[in-house]
Amino acid sequence: MPPVVRMAPSPTGFLHIGGVHTALFNWLFARHEGGEFRLRIENTDTSREVDEATQHIEESLRWLGLTWDGPVTFQLDRMERCEQEARRLVDEGKAYEDEGAIRIRMPDEGTTGWDDLIRGRVEVANETIEDLVAIRADGRPTYNFASPVEDWLDGITHVLRGDDHISNTPKQIRILEAFGAPVPQYGHLANILGPDGKKLSKRHGAVGVDEFRAEGYIPEAIVNYLALLGWSYDDKTEIMTVPELIERFTLERVGASPAVFDYAKLEHFNGVHLRMLPPDEYAERLVTYLREQGYDWNEQLIRAAVPLVQEKISRLGEFPQFAGFLFRDVQPDPALLDGGAPMLAAAREELERVEPFTADRIEVALRAAADRLGLKPRQAFQPIRVAVTGSKVSPGLFESIELLGRETALERLNAAAGPS
């Protein structure tokens, strides 16, 4: 029987990277097993802007490629059903009214346990579990009641969630048993921590999917990196495509200890996946990204710049800084041009007559000029780079000059040499 799993976020706002991690493990499991991955919004707290947040969450999941099966369901829509079920338990003597609320009776002796998919056997003494409120005095179900009711209604077979839910599990198992409903298998994933060992949060830096997107991370890299937090394929393989992850993901290889989120490693993965993209696909992503970020730069030029940057940057967000000189004027720091005047003059002469104006011809011409001046390439090209790109760091010089065009390149060389 194919498994049915779910992601059940509460619509408080943006999608947290920790939530993505949990969602991803559910999704990979479902896809690997040929099962279903459901999206359920736990919106019992009606006071917040549920609609907007829900759309936001859906949008983030879609962007990441974590597609869900069937319609999105809402806890709110099941309030009545929850109350009905609670009443039924009252009638059966398994629950009772208490100051307007309904409480479920929990056994006082013995233990409640389950074989955790990730941690093995977990047992909890029943005396430590108190009768829990199922329906609040105002009629709304509590999370610990609504959640198992919905798991039951949705036919959830495997519950993979954060380990902060471990102490909820015995309660939920008892509720399901009271209904006579099937009890799903539970697996508790370790949380993702910040560098200080505390649960990853805002103060550690970016945590929202939006933020990673805005910085120019791509879904493939985020998914690949996150998959490796608490799961591994073997002792060597790290870089994997989504299809490979789906094929290889198994619960047996999921670990139980918490992992610290390492931004540096994510960035490395992002660079690798960016370099793996076919150039035209890279161009699509880059153009889309720059549009999202509000740049109105010429699309043809952006596409033409792809070969110059794909090997060089590890986040799309580096593009404006790295290749912005192609789209806007530059203001070189005069100090960086110091001593470069002879080479600048020589470069100007060469670039005036190079034909055709292509990177390889430009390179030949400039190297010859450097040679005549007795300059090493390193010394010769740096002032030109600064004059033309405005920076000490840039894409390949000759390719950059070609893209810039003869006219602009000469203007910049003139401007750099001019005043002095």
Place this chain on the structure above:
RNA sequence: GGCGCAUUCGUCUAGUGGCCUAGGACACCGCCCUCUCACGGCGGCGGCACGGGUUCGAAUCCCGUAUGCGCCUCCA
């Protein structure tokens, strides 16, 4: 405080009693490549939390201690 979970290089991890003089990756350092940056290549630094057992043999099994985290809400 009670209950629960966790514990291999700075970080992510491989490892399920001998294959481990503990492997890989990121980060860091050095060298090479090189028009800068990056990529790539080579090398280096660096770890089984501690203490008891069990065993011919333990990173691997058991017990204890320590540390960290989580829950103990009519929050989710």
